[in-house]
Amino acid sequence: MNTSVAQKVQVPDIAAQVTYAMRVMGIAPIPRNYELFYEAYIGSNPKLTREIAALGNRASQEELDAIGRQYFGHHHRAEAIDGAHTKMVAQLEGLLHLLKQEQTSLESYNRILDETYSRISNKNTTSTEIIRSAIDVLSDATGDSISQGRNMVENVTQTSLEMAVVRRELDEYKRIAHTDSLTQLSNRRAFDDKLAAIYDNAMLLNVTALVLADIDHFKKINDTYGHPVGDKILASVGSIIRASLRKDIFIARTGGEEFAMIIEGNSQDEVMTIAERVRIALEHTPFKNSKTGVNYGPITISIGLCMAADAEAPAELYSKADIALYCAKNAGRNRTMAYEDGMKKEFSKSWLIYRK
Incomplete structure (x- = not known):
């Protein structure tokens, strides 16, 4: 081994030191934690270094996240993604609820049609009664279905718009979460x-x-x-x-x-x-x-x-x-x-x- 190589072996590796420190302290090896410990290790921000050191040997994720929010504006994009995901799930659940209502409405309308057909098929019922009964029942049922259908369309349209907004937010959060803040390349x-x-x-x-x-x-x-x-x-x-x-x-x-x-x-x-x-x-x-x-x-x-x-x-x-x-x-x-x-x-x- 030449002299220059031998000298290099003695130089501590920052990444290895940071990873080792995190492992000893039981810190989750996630990007935002690594960033905190890396910055603390190189000492570019003495105040940050002191705050990390003050946490002792067993820092909680909540304590680390609090420091991250203080020193890094981009630090908690993952939390933002979780929030957008929650919103998306809520919108999907709302949409499923609307669709379930529509299914119930259609099932009710089909039941009414079946009952009307039974009345029409009853040989003991006069023609006038048949027509009057059919018109009354179908008018009410159809009117209700039309009204419910309009509400459904409006609700689904609104939900779709809201979901599109959440989707755009998710895409943006994902882009940020996968981008290196210094070089703007992928991370x-x-x-x-x-x-x-x-x-x-x-x-x-x-x-x-x-x-x-x-x-x-x-x-x-x-x-x-x-x-x-x-x-x-x-x-x-x-x-x-x-x-x-x-x-x-x-x-x-x-x-x-x-x-x-x-x-x-x-x-x-x-x-x-x-x-x-x-x-x-x-x-x-x-x-x-x-x-x-x-x-x-x-x-x-x-x-x-x-x-x-x-x-x-x-x-x-x-x-x-x-x-x-x-x-x-x-x-x-x-x-x-x-x-x-x-x-x-x-x-x-x-x-x-x-x-x-």
């Missing part, structure tokens, strides 16, 4: 869903690839210039990746300085070309503060990729793409590598060698 939750769906269609596995990209030496950037600058660089990198790819390619920020792309409809050689286009675009982009003249660059990324056909399941696909990414880091960074079977021997996951 880890959306990525996990997309990754899991890859193996739903075996016919496309030969032309589907997972591409993982990691910013080189990002910890040094944060340590040198501070996390606010690091966040701006992350946002810029996300924009460059998005601008370098066609619109149908799925892109997510999957955590920290790592990004993922799911590319469909291309061979491995074509995916390599696409990934290289992203890497080169970033390498050639200046990162400079226009006001102070400070140059933060060069900013580069290392990329690893694996074709879906080379793995049996989403977890294996991710692991192999990650191995390729590790090999790209270990080979000198700022390069793209596709997974090959021989890489397993080179890779030992003492993971966090390349994470900084």
Whole structure:
């Protein structure tokens, strides 16, 4: 192992530290909790760090959510989704109730028709009585049905409008819940869903690839210039990746300085070309503060990729793409590598060698 790699092993990994702390404290591993502990760990907001520390070793979800609402405007979109879901359920129950009323009304009307038919069929009843009785009964029954039908139409129409509003709210909440607030790309939750769906269609596995990209030496950037600058660089990198790819390619920020792309409809050689286009675009982009003249660059990324056909399941696909990414880091960074079977021997996951 070379000296630079050995030094990297000693550097603590933020994600691992945060995950470990949450596990020790019995904190649910959900995105909004991870965000709180991540921000507390890096110390970008000392007040937040103190409040998390003050909770002790066993913080309740209610206590964490209260802090989340205080410090993160986007923090509780999941609660909003739950609220919209409740509204949708209530609207559906109301609609079902209306339909049940209509069913009861129709059943009643059919019963009246049956009774009227019986009277008409009665040979002991005079023609005049038959006609008078039929007219009276049918007039009342039909009038009631028409009135109830109008009310039903109005109620169903109103309910449909209300449900459409709730549906739009749900769609918006889902979009926000699946969007990384910093880069406006998809987030880890959306990525996990997309990754899991890859193996739903075996016919496309030969032309589907997972591409993982990691910013080189990002910890040094944060340590040198501070996390606010690091966040701006992350946002810029996300924009460059998005601008370098066609619109149908799925892109997510999957955590920290790592990004993922799911590319469909291309061979491995074509995916390599696409990934290289992203890497080169970033390498050639200046990162400079226009006001102070400070140059933060060069900013580069290392990329690893694996074709879906080379793995049996989403977890294996991710692991192999990650191995390729590790090999790209270990080979000198700022390069793209596709997974090959021989890489397993080179890779030992003492993971966090390349994470900084």
